[in-house]
Amino acid sequence: MLTLILVHTALASECTSKTASTNQDLSAVLAAGVQAFADMDEEMFKMASADADTFLVCLQEPVDPLVAAAYFRLKAMSAFFEDDLVVAQELFLASHRLDPAFSYLEDLIPPGHALLEPFESALVLALPQGSTLEGALVDGSPNGVRVRTLPTILQTTLGDSVNGTEFIPAQTP
Amino acid sequence: MNDMSALFPAGHRYELLEMIGQGGQAEVWRAHDRKFGVNRAVKILRVAPARNIGMLRRFEQEAKLMARLEHPHIVRVLEVGSVKHPDFTDPRDDKKRKKLRRPLRIPFLVMEYLDGGSVTDVVKQDGPISPRIARKITVSLLKALLYAHQNDVVHRDVKPGNVMIDRHGIYKLGDFGIAHLDDSPHTHTKTGIHFGSLPFMAPEQYKDAKSADARADLYAVGVTMWSILVAEDPPASFYAVRELRADMMLGMIQESLRDIIVKATQERPEDRYQSADEMIDALEAVGALNDSPVIEVREIPPPEGQILVPLPAAANASDIGGLAVSVEQPRPALVEARTDYGEEQHPPGFTELPAPGSYGSEGTILPGEEEFLPDPAAARRKLVMLLGGVLTLCAFGILAIFFLANREGQDSAPAPVVQKAPKPALVEEEPLLAENVGAIHESPSEETARTVEEIYEAPVPTPPAPKAETSKEPDVGGGSPAPETKEPEPEIEKPVGARHAVPSELEPEPEPAPEPTHATLTLSGDVPEVWLMNAAGTRFAIGDVPPGAYQIKAVFQGNESVAGQADLAAGQTVEIRCSKKFKSCKPKAQ
Numbered sequence: 001m002l003t004l005i006l007v008h009t010a011l012a013s014e015c016t017s018k019t020a021s022t023n024q025d026l027s028a029v030l031a032a033g034v035q036a037f038a039d040m041d042e043e044m045f046k047m048a049s050a051d052a053d054t055f056l057v058c059l060q061e062p063v064d065p066l067v068a069a070a071y072f073r074l075k076a077m078s079a080f081f082e083d084d085l086v087v088a089q090e091l092f093l094a095s096h097r098l099d100p101a102f103s104y105l106e107d108l109i110p111p112g113h114a115l116l117e118p119f120e121s122a123l124v125l126a127l128p129q130g131s132t133l134e135g136a137l138v139d140g141s142p143n144g145v146r147v148r149t150l151p152t153i154l155q156t157t158l159g160d161s162v163n164g165t166e167f168i169p170a171q172t173p
Numbered sequence: 174m175n176d177m178s179a180l181f182p183a184g185h186r187y188e189l190l191e192m193i194g195q196g197g198q199a200e201v202w203r204a205h206d207r208k209f210g211v212n213r214a215v216k217i218l219r220v221a222p223a224r225n226i227g228m229l230r231r232f233e234q235e236a237k238l239m240a241r242l243e244h245p246h247i248v249r250v251l252e253v254g255s256v257k258h259p260d261f262t263d264p265r266d267d268k269k270r271k272k273l274r275r276p277l278r279i280p281f282l283v284m285e286y287l288d289g290g291s292v293t294d295v296v297k298q299d300g301p302i303s304p305r306i307a308r309k310i311t312v313s314l315l316k317a318l319l320y321a322h323q324n325d326v327v328h329r330d331v332k333p334g335n336v337m338i339d340r341h342g343i344y345k346l347g348d349f350g351i352a353h354l355d356d357s358p359h360t361h362t363k364t365g366i367h368f369g370s371l372p373f374m375a376p377e378q379y380k381d382a383k384s385a386d387a388r389a390d391l392y393a394v395g396v397t398m399w400s401i402l403v404a405e406d407p408p409a410s411f412y413a414v415r416e417l418r419a420d421m422m423l424g425m426i427q428e429s430l431r432d433i434i435v436k437a438t439q440e441r442p443e444d445r446y447q448s449a450d451e452m453i454d455a456l457e458a459v460g461a462l463n464d465s466p467v468i469e470v471r472e473i474p475p476p477e478g479q480i481l482v483p484l485p486a487a488a489n490a491s492d493i494g495g496l497a498v499s500v501e502q503p504r505p506a507l508v509e510a511r512t513d514y515g516e517e518q519h520p521p522g523f524t525e526l527p528a529p530g531s532y533g534s535e536g537t538i539l540p541g542e543e544e545f546l547p548d549p550a551a552a553r554r555k556l557v558m559l560l561g562g563v564l565t566l567c568a569f570g571i572l573a574i575f576f577l578a579n580r581e582g583q584d585s586a587p588a589p590v591v592q593k594a595p596k597p598a599l600v601e602e603e604p605l606l607a608e609n610v611g612a613i614h615e616s617p618s619e620e621t622a623r624t625v626e627e628i629y630e631a632p633v634p635t636p637p638a639p640k641a642e643t644s645k646e647p648d649v650g651g652g653s654p655a656p657e658t659k660e661p662e663p664e665i666e667k668p669v670g671a672r673h674a675v676p677s678e679l680e681p682e683p684e685p686a687p688e689p690t691h692a693t694l695t696l697s698g699d700v701p702e703v704w705l706m707n708a709a710g711t712r713f714a715i716g717d718v719p720p721g722a723y724q725i726k727a728v729f730q731g732n733e734s735v736a737g738q739a740d741l742a743a744g745q746t747v748e749i750r751c752s753k754k755f756k757s758c759k760p761k762a763q
Binding site: 015021022023024028029031032035037038039040042046047048051054055058080082083106110111112113114115117 | 376379408409410413414417418440726729730732734735736737739741750752753754755756757759
């Protein structure tokens with residue numbers, strides 16, 4: 001298990017596999033991560049989070065904006081887990097931007113849970129202005145708007161296919 | 174009464190010895206079967222789910238499924254029954270028949286006890302399993318699944334922990350607790366709840382359990398195979414991760430087996446093996462397999478460094494163990510010849526499981542052991558001695574049976590003055606199903622045809638006029654009702670087998686336990702300040718609280734917040750587990 005977790009970390013920054021991952025793969029581990037959080041299963045939660053990072057960088061199709069939002073939410077949960085509420089709020093804001101209607105199922109995160117504090121406080125924050133990035137996919141949208149103060153999923157394309165996917169934390173130039 | 178063993182008192186057929194497994198809904202105990210003097214595994218539904226009609230149905234479904242599946246590689250169900258819990262009432266009574274106050278029935282399922290543990294236990298203890306044994310385990314598993322699938326049953330929870338090993342090294346698939354009947358209109362899943370073990374779960378099963386067919390089981394077999402070969406827990410979304418990290422995850426696995434794992438764990442069901450049969454063929458193509466219980470002797474020259482021990486030609490396992498005392502077990506293989514000598518070199522660090530029939534008769538001698546067998550004649554002598562020993566043991570067994578039979582006859586003779594009654598039972602058995610009755614029940618009683626729902630829905634039968642007292646003896650073996658002497662369900666419990674007892678000789682009738690009025694909470698984890706709050710805003714400390722719906726509240730880093738929710742029933746014992754990191758608490762019924 002330890003070996004796998006270490007491998008997760010090593011692979012998180014770049015995809016070393018020839019095999020593409022899909023939005024479906026990413027969705028599956030994101031859902032597993034949320035379930036693990038609700039179950040307070042630390043090992044599974046960390047593993048699912050690391051798997052999500054791996055799948056993201058190996059994504060070779062445009063990320064579905066709703067999947068991107070779910071990815072930000074899982075990252076926010078990880079930040080919350082690490083007691084970094086500022087980053088959690090940034091990530092929730094990035095998630096709201098893409099999926100404003102989302103709310104957690106009460107069975108998973110009950111009303112009043114501490115996680116909902118950064119989640120709900122992000123809802124009332126004004127969305128900062130961004131700039132259009134040409135020739136790249138920003139959170140799944142071609143020529144999308146990148147807000148530098150928010151985390152972003154940036155994808156580069158070659159012809160019709162995606163040849164690189166990266167998670168860019170907030171404030172990264 | 175939280176200890177299940179108290180539900181099976183001294184007069185009961187089964188004496189619970191130790192808990193050998195537990196999940197959220199049920200406990201599994203090693204039990205002594207007083208009737209046959211052997212160990213059994215008894216799976217007992219916990220109190221909380223037993224008060225939930227949905228869970229009862231699931232338990233009943235498992236019993237039905239397992240009872241109808243008779244296969245050498247499937248754990249056998251021998252009996253299904255229920256015991257009364259004196260502290261709780263029937264959940265239907267709570268709502269509809271408050272006056273009746275029938276005791277809650279806790280269903281249980283008796284299975285053969287497999288003392289070899291699970292494949293997970295072996296992997297945890299010994300590390301990776303050798304490719305040869307992994308293949309054997311997988312083929313056994315696939316044969317069990319082939320049979321189950323042919324009977325329209327999808328297991329849905331195949332994993333190493335559900336593959337058990339019996340004393341003869343036969344691998345058996347167990348735990349059909351979440352199996353899905355292909356022809357069943359019901360599903361036991363709802364959105365957001367996934368039964369099964371996530372890393373072994375096929376993607377389509379994760380998304381929609383209803384859509385999972387036999388190929389989902391084959392996916393799980395592929396993941397199981399990987400897991401036992403590398404002795405690692407598989408990651409979630411195995412199909413995707415093994416592609417992403419092919420070198421790391423599959424590099425150490427023999428190429429031919431790797432291909433099988435890859436094909437079995439394809440994301441799309443149509444890209445996998447389409448049947449267990451097909452996967453067995455693929456595995457058999459990798460190496461000659463023989464998990465038949467019949468000894469096969471082949472004139473295969475041993476590889477360098479190995480000496481073959483000659484076995485008696487065409488001997489049948491049952492001939493060797495033919496005098497076994499057990500009357501209901503299928504006779505397992507005692508000896509199985511290897512058929513793939515020298516086929517594989519096991520990588521360093523790989524462990525051979527005790528092979529089927531590994532009583533020193535597997536057929537090969539490992540390098541370094543030759544000195545113990547200087548020549549084939551000596552080996553023959555050794556085998557003859559072994560057979561002689563077995564026959565001697567059997568002879569003793571027969572004598573023991575005669576002795577016990579005579580003793581039983583003496584016990585059942587009329588007592589001259591006072592007949593000593595067994596300890597009054599607080600519980601009595603009620604078989605749930607007709608088709609579950611295995612070899613232990615000689616014939617099913619009328620009661621056995623009732624389903625769980627019928628048991629809960631049916632009005633309490635009016636006891637018929639008592640039959641003329643006959644010389645019916647107390648059931649020495651314990652609670653199983655004699656098929657031909659079915660008794661009506663009494664409104665007031667009578668001690669089983671105490672009809673002829675002189676009252677003064679009986680232990681005093683226990684006072685009926687008072688109806689529980691609260692749930693009992695305990696706290697675990699690393700959060701000290703935890704309490705409950707109901708909808709009216711009333712705060713309750715951890716301990717005894719009235720039944721109802723609550724928010725679990727806690728203080729994390731000086732801030733009070735909701736950490737979870739709990740829906741508590743009277744009589745429940747619930748552990749509240751809290752985590753600082755997750756800032757959450759989760760109730761778990763005990």
